[in-house]
Amino acid sequence: MANDxxxxxxxxxxxxxxxxxxxxxxxxxxxQLPDIICRLLVNRGITLETAESYLRPKLMTLMPDPSCLLDMAKAVDRVIDALVKRQKIVVYGDYDVDGACASALLRQYFRHINWPIDLYIPDRIEEGYGANTQALEDLHKKGAQLVLMVDCGTTAFEPLSRARDLGLDVIIFDHHTAEPKLPPVAALVNPNRLDQDAATTAQLGHLCAAGVTYLFLVALQRALRQQNWFVENSVAEPNLLQFLDLVALATVCDVMPLTGLNRGFVTQGLKVLHQRQNLGLRVLADVAGVGEAMTTYHLGFVLGPRINAGGRVGKSDLGSRLLTSVDGLQSKDLASQLHALNLERQAIEKGVLEQAIEQVEALDLVKNPVLLVSGQGWHPGVIGIVASRLKERYNRPACVVGFDGDHGKGSGRSVSGVCLGTAMHVAVHQDLLEKGGGHAMAAGFSVHKSKYDAFYDFLNQHLGKHLQNYAPTLRLDGYLSVGGLTPEFLEVLQRLEPYGQGNASPRFAFSPVNIGYLDTVGENHLRCQITDQSGNRLKAMAFRSKDTLLGDYLQKAFLEKRLIQVAGTIHLNTWLGNQQITLYIDDAMDA
Structure with a gap:
């Protein structure tokens, strides 16, 4: 612990x-809300004008006209043209949760209108992220005439130029940072295009790719209805609300801010999820042992990692296939594979993280504003997670590179206020990276070993100036007593859900308290009980904290039986009808 x-x-x-x-x-x-709840609202920037939509988010009022996005009309017209001409359509998606959900959205919708479309998800190891020339050439040879590309493609100039030369039309639905130049495609729908009007980018720039794709389906369905397509083809209009569980899952797992339209998507998506309509999600929840009503926690930490596991260490299309499966046996098989792959991913991640921490400590990299570590043979499927763990541990942007010979694939995670995606684009233009991109908090890149040191110097110089006045802070929403965690208070607190990026779970401090007992759960989680001076007790967990600064501090406080203060988020867990309140500890300090 620091001496300060x-x-x-x-x-x-x-x-x-x-x-x-x-x-x-x-x-x-x-x-008519308690004072502390209204303080939480004000802490989140809620005003009298915005409180109603925050407390009662309704898609009807939050949804924009999809045509406000550039190229949306072009995308709709081209897809309808493909339907009229009976052309072969393929959806090409990224291998993460957002890509899996966006591609599943399209396939679910087109299946509902009796127009099945094929799926292509590139292999993370063999092909890497995004569009690649060979894949597009192969799709063209197999008869594809239109490719719907989701969660990638905005800066894939060379592969998409080749697709144009082949006569293969591509429509992109993406959200990643764009460049002034755009690839030659039939349509590029991305709220973060630099030529998009500022008002629309401000309103929709935080959508994930699945959110952008959902707006396209709204626009497509409206156009098909106006052209009497459903009647003429004897097809029932799909209920678009039934797909919001996929949009919610992607929004949470891609760490998009849960404000505005995203808040509406996730609020309504959780309601759909509770109905357990999507067979794949229902079976995956059962395989993962979820026995309670699902929240954003389950999306981000239970379902999401398993869907991601296929793209990280297994077969890239497993997640998307599960999300569109209508066969019970197939769904159970896919869910079981993903569950097993997630366990394998955890083991690989543990080994790489241990090596990464050793490298940071041995080279004293904490003296730099940014962390950059690398290893020969580090699995590219876990480097993003390892970067996130390093960022959390050392309170600074972190990038991790896995080298295969002289070529490295990297992933980075940033801290609030420091845009990593833009830095990657600058590094590409300065010929420090072979390719790179992303958004503010996360980025991916490819680097040659000969440019590695120069790239690290660039990161420290380019991002260092933004970090000069950066001081790690833990934002609290208030102080509570253990005895104040009444069912009535917790019921009112639920009015602020769903929680996630941009609408964090309320974090409270409890002081002064004792650590009643402390033990280890699994490999590195600490479980304990805090007791206030009135004798009120509360169960608590400090995840991934063993042998960390926080874990060591809690261990010492427990052994010395001294009063401390702890900060964390409150979770109400329901299991077999029984409710239990647990504090997830984020930090602690002297009372």
């Missing part, structure tokens, strides 16, 4: 924002 008494076990300074008291009072009076 104002810093926590993890080296952060705790911040408790001071809200506008008049606004807090006005919200309390209008919505």
């Amino acid at each position: 008494p104002f810093l926590s076990a993890t080296g952060k300074k705790w911040e408790l924002p001071k809200g506008d008291e008049r606004l807090i009072m006005a919200l309390t009076q209008r919505y």
Whole structure:
């Protein structure tokens, strides 16, 4: 633990924002909510004007006209033309959860209108991220006339130029950072195009690819209805709301802000998920042992990692195939494969993370603003997760590269306020990377070993200036007593859900408390019980904290039986009808 008494076990300074008291009072009076809940609303930037849509998000009021996105009309017209001409359509998706969900969205919709479309997901190891020339050539040879590309393609100039030369039309639905130049495609629908109007980018720029794809389906269905296509083809209009479980899953797993339209997507998507209509998701939840109503936690930490596992260490299309499966036996087989692959992924990740931490410590990389580590043979399917773990551990942007000979595939994760995706584009233009891109908090890239050191220098210089005044902080929403966690309070607190990026689970501090007992669960999770001075007790978990600064601090506090303060998020778990309150500890410091 740092010697500074104002810093926590993890080296952060705790911040408790001071809200506008008049606004807090006005919200309390209008919505008859407890004072602390209104303080939470104000902490999230909610005003009297926005409170209604936040507390009662409705897609009807949040949905924009999809045609506000550039090339949306072109995309709709080209797809309808393909339907009229009976052309072969293939969906080409990325191998992560967002790509799997976006490709599944399209395949689900087209199956509902009796127009099955093929699926192509590139292999992470053999082909890498995004569009590749060989795959597009093969699809053309097999008769594809239109490719719907999701969650990739915005900067794939060379492969898409080849597709154009072949006469293969491509429509892109993406959200990744664009460049001034755009590839030669039939349509490129991306709210983060640089030529998109600022108002639309501000409103929709935080959508994931599945969200963008859903807006396309809204626009397509409207156009088909206007052209009387459903009647003429004796096809029932699909209920688009039934697909929102996929949009919610992608939005949470791609760590998109749960504000505005995304909040509406996830709120309604969870309702659809609770109906367990999607066979693949239902079976996957059963295989994973989920026995309670699913929340964003289950999307991000239970279902998402398993769907991702196919693209990381297995067969890339397993996740998307599961999400569109209508066969019970096939769904169970796919879900079981993904569950097993996730266990394999965890083992691989553990080994790479241990080597990465050793490298950081041995080379004293923490003296730099940015961490960059690499290893020969590090599995490209886990480097993104390892980068995330390093970022959490050292409170700074982290990039991890797995080399195969002289060529390395890298992945990075950033901290708030530091855009990693833009940095990758600059590095490509400076000939430091073979390719690279992403968005603010995450990026992917390819680097030659001869450029590795120069690339690291670039990262420290380019991002270092943005990190000069960066100080790791832990934002609190308030202080609570253990005895104050009543069922009534927790019921009101649920009004703020769903939680995720941009609408974080409320984080409370408890002080002063003792650690009643402490033991290890699994390989590196710590389980304990905190007790306040009135004798009230609360179960708590500190995930992945063994042999970390936080874990060591909790161990010492337990052995010394001293009073401390802990901060974390409250979770109400339901199992077989029984409810249990658990604190997930994020940090601790002296009382």
